[in-house]
Amino acid sequence: MAMLSLRNLWVEYGDKVVLERISLDITEGSFVSIVGPSGAGKSSLLRVILGQEQPTRGSITLDGTPLPAECGPDRGVVFQRYSVFPHLTVLGNTLLGLEFSASPFTARLFGSQRRAAVGEAEAMLDSVGLADSRNLYPTQMSGGMQQRLAIAQALIKRPRILLLDEPFGALDPGIRADMHTLITRLWREHGLTIIMVTHDIKEAFSLGTRVLTLDNHRHDPHAPHRYGAGVVYDLALRKSAAGVDDGSITIDANHNNGHD
Amino acid sequence: MRWVNRTPGRGAAFLLGALPLAVLALTYIIAAAARHAANPADKILPLPGAMAEAMALLAFQADPLSGEYLFWADTIASVWRLGVGLGIATISTLLVGLVLGSLPPVRATLGPLLTAIAVVPPIALLPILFIVFGLGETAKVALIVVGVTPFMIRDVAGHVGALPREQVIKALTLGANSWGVMLRVALPQAMPRLIQALRLSLGPAWVFLISAEAIAADVGLGYRIFLVRRYLAMDVILPYVAWIAVLAVIIDFTLVFLSRRLFGWAHAAAH
Numbered sequence: 001m002a003m004l005s006l007r008n009l010w011v012e013y014g015d016k017v018v019l020e021r022i023s024l025d026i027t028e029g030s031f032v033s034i035v036g037p038s039g040a041g042k043s044s045l046l047r048v049i050l051g052q053e054q055p056t057r058g059s060i061t062l063d064g065t066p067l068p069a070e071c072g073p074d075r076g077v078v079f080q081r082y083s084v085f086p087h088l089t090v091l092g093n094t095l096l097g098l099e100f101s102a103s104p105f106t107a108r109l110f111g112s113q114r115r116a117a118v119g120e121a122e123a124m125l126d127s128v129g130l131a132d133s134r135n136l137y138p139t140q141m142s143g144g145m146q147q148r149l150a151i152a153q154a155l156i157k158r159p160r161i162l163l164l165d166e167p168f169g170a171l172d173p174g175i176r177a178d179m180h181t182l183i184t185r186l187w188r189e190h191g192l193t194i195i196m197v198t199h200d201i202k203e204a205f206s207l208g209t210r211v212l213t214l215d216n217h218r219h220d221p222h223a224p225h226r227y228g229a230g231v232v233y234d235l236a237l238r239k240s241a242a243g244v245d246d247g248s249i250t251i252d253a254n255h256n257n258g259h260d
Numbered sequence: 261m262r263w264v265n266r267t268p269g270r271g272a273a274f275l276l277g278a279l280p281l282a283v284l285a286l287t288y289i290i291a292a293a294a295r296h297a298a299n300p301a302d303k304i305l306p307l308p309g310a311m312a313e314a315m316a317l318l319a320f321q322a323d324p325l326s327g328e329y330l331f332w333a334d335t336i337a338s339v340w341r342l343g344v345g346l347g348i349a350t351i352s353t354l355l356v357g358l359v360l361g362s363l364p365p366v367r368a369t370l371g372p373l374l375t376a377i378a379v380v381p382p383i384a385l386l387p388i389l390f391i392v393f394g395l396g397e398t399a400k401v402a403l404i405v406v407g408v409t410p411f412m413i414r415d416v417a418g419h420v421g422a423l424p425r426e427q428v429i430k431a432l433t434l435g436a437n438s439w440g441v442m443l444r445v446a447l448p449q450a451m452p453r454l455i456q457a458l459r460l461s462l463g464p465a466w467v468f469l470i471s472a473e474a475i476a477a478d479v480g481l482g483y484r485i486f487l488v489r490r491y492l493a494m495d496v497i498l499p500y501v502a503w504i505a506v507l508a509v510i511i512d513f514t515l516v517f518l519s520r521r522l523f524g525w526a527h528a529a530a531h
Contacts, residue, residue, distance in 0.1 A: 050429070050433070052429055070432065071432035071433050072433065077429065077433050079426045079430070081426070082424035082426035083430055085427060085430075085445065085449075086526075087523070096434055097435060099444070100437075100444070104440065107439075140528060153434070157434055
């Protein structure tokens with residue numbers, strides 16, 4: 001059964017139709033890449049799933065229940081920029097999610113609760129490769145390290161869905177390859193469901209188990225804003241959480257292929 | 261080398277900065293000496309010796325009428341008024357600015373009121389403050405508060421409101437409620453900006469303080485300056501003005517130091 005269902009979703013800004021008739025079922029454990037030309041509503045779709053924006057028509061359900069109209073801890077997010085808090089250290093950024101839920105009034109933890117949370121946060125930092133940077137501030141780190149931190153920060157809440165909005169778009173090619181390895185490993189280890197918007201088609205195919213292409217079905221040259229984008233291609237790739245056949249992921253992929 | 265590429269070293273920068281001050285002092289002394297050559301009783305440009313004498317009288321000899329050391333009594337009174345005024349302004353800015361910047365409904369409700377208050381020249385309110393609070397300390401402190409708070413609130417609220425939307429969204433996905441966003445996201449990032457707003461408000465605060473003291477007071481740096489003006493006592497006025505400048509610089513340096521010490525992350529980006 002589908003974990004996330006979008007039914008006949010429309011997003012309009014005033015007169016301008018951005019997305020029309022989007023109906024999707026996303027199964028648990030899938031890694032969905034969304035590609036498409038600029039302005040085709042990729043980020044709008046992500047914001048609607050995130051709860052940051054409301055669709056003008058249509059419904060979204062998560063595990064069968066309609067999504068609340070606000071962002072919440074069931075959906076984690078990593079943006080291209082501004083994903084981490086500049087006033088908190090690496091450890092502070094990672095702890096924040098645990099602190100918010102554990103104490104709604106002070107939003108801080110003390111004593112043994114804090115020690116347990118620090119342990120959990122350090123384990124998470126270890127798994128994204130930031131174990132040695134726990135006391136750095138984000139401005140002291142490279143863009144790649146900041147995105148690693150943003151991922152750790154989001155994952156510590158164990159979200160049902162992780163939404164990535166061009167997370168690697170601002171990184172160097174070498175760093176980007178490292179991040180691809182990282183996100184693939186985390187996706188498998190944590191059994192994540194990921195929806196990623198990207199400009200990079202190669203990235204979309206190498207990471208995703210499913211690639212969605214958003215573009216306009218129809219075009220009226222006299223009123224270009226009257227038609228919105230829909231899903232023009234929906235490609236399921238022969239990969240699953242248990243086996244990845246991508247060349248950029250070497251050791252793990254070979255190992256897992258043996259179990260297919 | 262092009263001028264835009266010339267960065268003076270630490271020592272050179274100090275010398276360059278001291279040069280205009282030295283030129284100013286020297287120019288004054290030459291002018292004062294010239295005036296005294298023409299008229300030994302000149303009061304408009306007193307010589308440094310005369311200023312030192314006048315100040316020694318105020319600083320180290322008790323006033324025969326009140327038994328107080330006037331210079332120190334003036335300093336304590338003025339700094340106290342300034343401190344209380346700026347303290348109240350800072351605390352109200354933190355509370356109102358944070359709420360205003362973080363919560364759109366509050367901004368919609370109180371924003372126009374704040375703008376309306378901010379455009380009124382505070383000195384025009386001084387008579388009202390005197391009528392309401394009397395001629396005592398309260399009116400002087402109130403003038404400082406009324407004068408600087410609207411600017412500070414608008415600055416801090418604007419800064420909080422301009423924090424990237426992504427940060428708020430991120431906090432919500434981490435399980436925060438509105439209070440959590442204000443406490444852990446907006447408040448810490450508002451603090452360095454609050455100190456900056458306070459630094460910028462120091463100048464106006466001094467203006468309001470000295471205006472209030474000039475009109476109705478019996479002690480204070482501004483009061484003394486306006487009192488001795490009647491006797492053309494430039495030998496007191498000039499050192500007092502210099503002293504006010506020194507106090508302002510000390511306060512400013514302290515605030516910068518505090519900000520760097522407490523909120524190092526906000527200054528790290530500049531390096």
